Amino acid sequence: MAWALAQTELLQGAAWRVNDAQVRWRTLFQHQGDPRIAISLFEDSTEELVSWPPDREYHATLLGLLAADGTAVVAWDVILDAQREGEGDERLVATAGAAREAGTGVVVGAVSDPGTGAGGPTLPDPADAFHHVEGDVSAAYGDVSALLPFPALRSAARFGFVDAPRSGDGVIRQIPLVVRIGDRLYPSFALQTVLAYLHVTLDQVTVKLGEAVSFPTPKGVCSVPIDREGKYLINYRYEHDDLTPDYATYTYRELLLKLKAKLMDGKPLPGREPQVEGKILLVGQTVTGKADAGPSQRSSYTPLVLVHANVIDNILNRDFIRRPPGWVVWGGLLLLGYAGLTPAIARTLRLQLSFGVLVIVAYASVVIWGFVYGNWWVPVVGPMMGYGLLQFVVIGGRVLREQKAKDQLKQMFNSYLSPELLKKILRGKSLAEVSSERKPVTILFSDLRDFTSWSEQTKEETLIAQLNEYLAAMVECIHAHGGTLHKFIGDAVMAVWGDLVSEGPATDAQRACEAALAMQERLNVLNERWAAAGEHTLRMGIGLNHGVVLVGNIGSPRRMEFTVIGDAVNLASRLESLNKELKTGVLVGGAVYELVRDHFEFRECGAVPVKGKREPVPVFELCALKLTGSSASRTPVAES
Known part of the structure; x- marks a missing residue:
């Protein structure tokens, strides 16, 4: 049931948010961002050279300076789609060509488009698509057309798609590594940047939808995992905040002016010098109203270029999130759940609950540290809900069974104990805790006189009815004075004070004596009514004794009885019998006296x-x- 619920949008959203929390927690332990990556941001500031978008003359100048300074790749997270009038575009194309000849890769952005504009759909050149593709291309993320860099620029530079679809809460957690335009697949902006940095052509790349994008590197083949839609799960680490160092970042103005002063004027400006030689420089912007930004797993407002930077960092360092097969997680936790419950079933409820909590804490700890140090993303919400439901069903069933047993115990002892005494026992001790032990108690035995001859002369219905009325009255007296009814022995009654709850031997003995007098008084009342109705009257003898006896469950495994045994019990029974000889109603031993x-x-x-x-x-x-x-x-009824 938990697995089915885990497939719903609600719980999948919860699973993503748990992963976001893991990402934020990991910032305390992770290393510096890859030093081969640097960022330049055109900011919404009066200090910038011009307002956005600047004339492409500025882009050409910056690109030329970066190439002269030895930048490995300059990647523009900008859609330079429509060609403009003037010399800016021409110079940008020429500079991109010259930079490429000098060894600096140039990558510009593109984006998928539904092709609803007046100009109709725009399709990239098939030569810019991947040549080795396996899988269902129609299932890949994409659209029918694209917004592309203007044609002249495409001839001088590579392009990659900057598509970054957001989840329901607006956070980018996955990004398409390959994008479908029409019926062909093209590289994403981040992937194209890495390929340019490693000097890998598209013909050297193999795309297996649902598995990986693979290409050769100096350290061997790199395989970047993707799903059947071509999406890559971002291992998001670095953000522009104070928690962890990320990437060297410069403003557009700072980078342009300082490189110009260094390379053209020969007079470096004060402050830090841009360090871009041999690096990948990503150019983006954060302009109000036009900013390519939004929430990330670590911040409520992040330039999208940082998302691409994290993806590039992941690929360069093969720092990919690993996800175990679902059947391993769900099956393993199911087995763990039952393996833990099986030996715990026979133990205390507290131990069973403690084990359940321990497993949850251990699982959460393994999940967290596995993500921090091993990039293992193990689902938490669904499996933990399943494990919790399993515990709830098993432990809840046990609670219900114990409650049922408690109710049965209550019903069983309700006939033996007063309601107040029964409440105290149920609050204080379980039946298992009522073990055999020696205690000082007061024992009462009562018995009817001439019961045998009366029973032989009376109809069964009348006998049973009158006997039940008598016994019910005697039990009420015992309960009213806090005694425990232990058993009926025919017409005889055995009760004890101090066996389960005691307020001291003197108090127990006093209550037993009060109960004996109350029993005699109650029999007087019954006899008056029976005599008026023409029924047989009864006579009763009571014996009371106090002493140390063995109290507990006694018998065989199949038939247990809670009782008391010992010499004091025997003497109480003998005292009851002596009433016949001494013509008395209630006899007590010396200890009670x-x-x-x-x-x-x-x-x-x-x-x-x-x-x-x-x-x-x-x-x-x-x-x-x-x-x-x-x-x-209170005057008892005498024997004669």
Whole structure:
């Protein structure tokens, strides 16, 4: 899904902007621009010789001085299309011819044109086109005709196309290295300039659309990558700003006057001397209203001649952007995503999230430094979105499953714990953290008297209905006093205080005693209603004990039960049974009595022999809550 979205214009625009950010970041680490390139700009300034466009006499003079100073190539990023009256054009043609004879290459600009003018389409001479072309020429960037340098100038100089189509946001990121005019391909301005500098003819160049433009150089064959439209992805490095050094740049006026003073007058002017010998000099202009400029990957306003300079720099230094095959990036990240998720599935959610973030940070770091030091442009937006979606689906699914398990846990324990206690547990501990450990707890056992004989004499429907009503009432009392319902054993109830959440042994024991008295009071209310309805009444005994027990999940892997085990549990059960012999309602052990005797009224029952104990055990009957202020006593129901 991410791959499909990455093909949309919106995400492709985002991918370009990410690349722009990489270009700007790289300026902190890159080297000086190629010293073989220099720039001359005709600026919008009152200090210039004349207003734009100047008489071509000036161009001829400047060209002659540059040739005399040993400039390797003079490339005019200007469309000198219509021939003008006067001697300026003639002199420019003559100077271009003389410069060429002296070893200075001359390149002038051309541009593709739809041919809608009154004069009809203008086609270049086929002799100026590439001779060795492979691929679908009709798919290449271009038009039916062109604006060309005037004919006499074309005979004395090379020409190249300055076309630089902008993307949707106006930034030039790709430039056609070959331009189609009619059914033939011609060199771009930057490519033609390089060919002139290296003294390569068009017959020596091979164009393979979708692959490369190749030509011989002293260091071997140079292959410049292009797409099926003949466009080249600019490795944009240099800009006229304070971040990085770029190319030696002179104003048109400065260059003309200083070369004239140096070469013709023999009296150099003060200031820096133009250093153009053996270099490529690009001549452009930044005139308001006519400026050939716009936004670049590094600036909101850049002379277009700088774009051509960057392309020339790329070709001379074979400094090309490299792009890995899409299947490598997408497939590799997909495998990495699943390879990371597979072992992380069984781990904690925090670890899984951390791994996902680590992969994203690592990928972004590799992408950035790969671009800075290796010119590798690896897509970021689409693959990262895909990886993020993968993480979202897997981790989101796990969150949903854990939430479902939490809800199931809540439903399961809702019958055992009070709502407040359940909230505390769910906020504080996961089920996995409720491990087996020894804790001081208070245990309550309750049981109905004569249940067996009653059940044999009562219809099943009546028995179940009355028993369920009784048990529901007892559970409400336990929950109301913060206890944990552990299990039903037939008609018996087992509850614990302090097993999951504890505020101290004394508080746990006090709440257990309050719950026992509340259970007896609630049974009194139920018995009154049942008696009025002619139904059987119930009697109940309760045993309470306090001690250190083992708390945790106990059982087999297929059937676990959260419970407590230990001698204190057994004694609580024995105390409940002793109610029959002692004719009491609630019996507590000595440990409970010592913890809560200041809060409740007790009747001492002495030391009583208990099954499983060698020595008699002190036993006390819980009678009522001590009167404090407005508190009223609660009298339990006795056995007789």
